[in-house]
Every structure is written in structure tokens, then in C-alpha cells.
Amino acid sequence: MTDLENEMLQAVRHGKEKAYDYFLGRYAQEVLRFLLQTVGNELDAEELAQDTFVKAFGHIGSYDPGQASFSTWLRRIAWNTAVNHLKRKRLPTVSLDDDAFLHKADEAEPERVELEQLDRALERLRPLERSLIQLYYYDELPLKDIAYIMDSNPLALANRLKRIRKKLYNLIKEERK
Numbered sequence: 001m002t003d004l005e006n007e008m009l010q011a012v013r014h015g016k017e018k019a020y021d022y023f024l025g026r027y028a029q030e031v032l033r034f035l036l037q038t039v040g041n042e043l044d045a046e047e048l049a050q051d052t053f054v055k056a057f058g059h060i061g062s063y064d065p066g067q068a069s070f071s072t073w074l075r076r077i078a079w080n081t082a083v084n085h086l087k088r089k090r091l092p093t094v095s096l097d098d099d100a101f102l103h104k105a106d107e108a109e110p111e112r113v114e115l116e117q118l119d120r121a122l123e124r125l126r127p128l129e130r131s132l133i134q135l136y137y138y139d140e141l142p143l144k145d146i147a148y149i150m151d152s153n154p155l156a157l158a159n160r161l162k163r164i165r166k167k168l169y170n171l172i173k174e175e176r177k
Contacts, residue, residue, distance in 0.1 A: 001065050009070070012060050020057060027071065031078050034139075038082040038131040048085055052078040055060070070146050072141075076149040079131070086127055121171035129164050136161060 005026075011019030013078070031052055036045035056077050063073050074146075101153045124129055136157075145152035150157065 001070060001159060005070065006065075009060070009063070009114070010055060023056075023061075024053060027074055031074060032070065034075060034131070034134065035082055036076055037083060037134045038079070038127050040127060040130075044085065044089075048081050052081050055081065068145065071171075072145045073149055076151070079149045080151075082131070083128065092098070099132075117172050118173055120175065121168045124166065124171055125164065129160075132157065132160060 003121070004022075008022040009020040013024065024169060028049065030144055032045055032049045035048045035052070039045055039048065052074065059077075067073075119164065122133065125133070132146065133152070135141045135149065136143070141149075143157050146152075147154045147157055
């Protein structure tokens with residue numbers, strides 16, 4: 001944590017509004033992107049991002065820099081907020097036999113086609129599986145940080161990632177048939 005961030009953290013703890021703006025400016029897009037990837041709906045993600053910051057600022061006294069970075073702590077709050085939202089909403093699942101998700105390969109551009117197949121396979125994962133893929137492969141967070149965010153342990157997440165990779169492989173293989 002930088003000296004400025006530590007100073008802003010203390011200011012938030014004392015209710016100074018400029019400090020809130022600092023953290024919103026620094027982390028709002030990151031939290032929104034994470035939530036959008038998790039819940040898949042922009043309006044829900046925006047509302048959940050607001051909820052995340054309200055919760056974070058309301059519980060700023062419980063933040064321990066020795067346990068996790070502020071960014072990781074904030075993502076954990078966002079994760080819990082998203083999980084609770086998804087439990088309430090009970091999103092419908094997509095059938096693996098749904099023809100709307102099966103597209104023909106464009107033989108002229110194999111690399112683009114492979115990326116499109118991967119994107120379609122990712123869309124077919126459950127939201128929480130997509131979040132794990134997002135955090136590990138796109139955000140390049142270590143399993144230790146992801147375990148903190150998801151309230152899990154690194155070994156369990158490594159196993160879950162292995163199962164998700166196999167599931168993605170099978171989804172892409174199925175689409176190519």
C-alpha cells in the first residue's frame with residue numbers, strides 16, 4: 001500500500017469525502033469490470049459496484065493491510081455481493097444442446113475462430129466459473145489472492161480451475177462437431 005493510499009485510508013476512516021473520491025476513482029472501473037464479468041448484466045453490475053463501495057466504506061475499520069491488499073479486499077466484498085445477488089436471482093442455466101450457442105467455424109481466420117470459440121465456451125460457463133477464469137487468467141492474480149476473494153483455499157481453486165479448463169475443452173470440442 002502506498003503512502004498516499006494509506007493516508008486516504010485513514011481519511012476514509014475519519015469520514016473525509018475527498019478520500020472516498022480517491023478510492024472510487026482508483027478502483028471503480030476494476031470493480032465494475034469484475035462484477036460485469038461475474039453477473040453478466042451491466043445494470044446489475046453497476047448497482048452491485050455501488051453496493052460494494054457502500055459496504056467497503058461502511059466496514060473500512062475491518063480492513064487489515066497485513067491480510068490482503070486493498071484491491072483484493074475490495075474484490076472479496078464485490079465477490080460476496082455478486083454471489084448473494086446471483087443466489088437471489090437464480091440465473092437460468094443454458095443447455096449445452098442450445099443451437100444458439102453453436103456457430104460454424106470460419107476457415108479463413110483460424111486464430112480468430114479459436115478465440116471466438118473460446119469466448120462462446122466462456123459464455124456457457126456458470127457466472128462463478130467465469131469469475132475464477134477472469135481473476136486467474138485475465139487479471140493474473142495469484143491463487144492466494146483469489147482464495148482470499150472467494151473465501152476458499154488455493155488448492156481447492158487449483159482443482160476447480162483444472163475442472164473448468166476440462167469443461168471449456170469439452171465445450172469447444174462439442175462445438176466443432
